[in-house]
Amino acid sequence: MAHYIHDIVAKFSSTNILLIGDIILDHYAFGVVDRISPESPIQILDVSRDEYRLGGASNVANNIAALDAQVTITGVIGNDENGKMLRDALKEQGIEDALFIDNSRPTTVKTRMIAQGQHLLRVDREKKEFLSQELNNKIQHYISENIDRYDAIVISDYAKGVLSKKLCQKVIQIAQENGKPTLVGPKGNDWSLYKNSTLISANRKETEEIVGFNLNTTEDIKKAGNLLLETLEIEVAVITLGPKGIFVATKDSQIHIKADAKEVFDVTGAGDTVLSLLSLCTAIKCSWKHAISLANTAAGIVVGKVGASTVTPEDLYAKVIYNENTHLKKLKKLADVIVELELFRNQGRTIVFTNGCFDLLHPGHIRYLEYCRNRGDILIVGLNSDASISRLKGAERPVVKENDRAEMLAALTAVDYVVIFEDDTPVNIIKSIQPDVLVKGADWQGKEVAGAKFIESYGGSVEFYPYQEGYSTTNIITSITNK
Structure with a gap:
């Protein structure tokens, strides 16, 4: 797959996907359990950090956006703070918001409580009744009016009340009339909702419940795939089989690809990742063999992360081209770094920023950077974006663009993570990461260091690297321009 992955992934940026489904805000409460409640024989979670992520259908949208494609999400949220938080998160990820407010229900929130890297409990806040006819009409009208903008339609069903049979069939009809493929992540025991869609992607358990028999053998799986094609009148049936990989059936072929995951930490959102890859591959019309292979690779990456995570082009390149032995895997979004750091903290490692x-x-x-790395166990480098450097140093800077600067830093052995930030100061990223040690150059001694007071407030420290004369980017640029 290595020889064609760049050609496929490069086309994602020119695609535009419309996603409809159940919008969920995922809440992660991270902490430590070291005692039992005197009130009842249950564990006490001492929460040290709360994180909020896009979940449900919004996680599918987030996966699509992480792969550099354009995506719009439509559905409903409540008229509450969680709804506002979710909208802010969509905007932050570059996802276009076509959501509608339902005053009769709360924004769906799933809270997962995690200690020492293990899930203890999940708490759901939701209302599952189907939408009012008024809201159904608003969604249908939006899709009808905007269908020409999109290359594919994704239906992501989490059974939270958005996707009634009537609405699903109307969406599929609109898509068919306009020559747009529809891809479905199904839920429940009645898949007639999705009849005449282009593709359905489901896991083994979901499929077994629909076809009425267990998928124990290759023949069972093939039989199930063909049954879905016939009864639902779809073009493609995809069955994710966990450690046994992914199976895809079309009227002309059947493909079974083995799983591509060395270590499974958390299967949350793996199906969303598969659906997002398939939607993009369908939009650019690449072969099913390549689409399934790429989706399988993405699933193998995401199950090695904590929670509903995303896969980036760099993740795919690192896995496919370099078999993970590459600096590219150090390039991370802040949200992914925050979650991974919980594992390191539970291992007693010192985080340096x-x-x-x-x-x-x-x-x-x-x-x-080697000095910084020797101050602890994990070094995170916050890298100023191109825009922030231009504001700080003038319109002629930077000389090297942010993605190239990030990659060169990631290639250094001393660096464990590189995170690009847009602000003029690193205060916000420091508050999110909460490092044990902050390192600055000696020229900052006696000055107000951004984030220093915050770090010291919880017992962290600020250290200064002894300044060395003779090296300066500004001097190098001046030397070049004066020649």
């Missing part, structure tokens, strides 16, 4: 522009990487930078 530093930040900077790192424009025109030179030996001074390398020595500085």
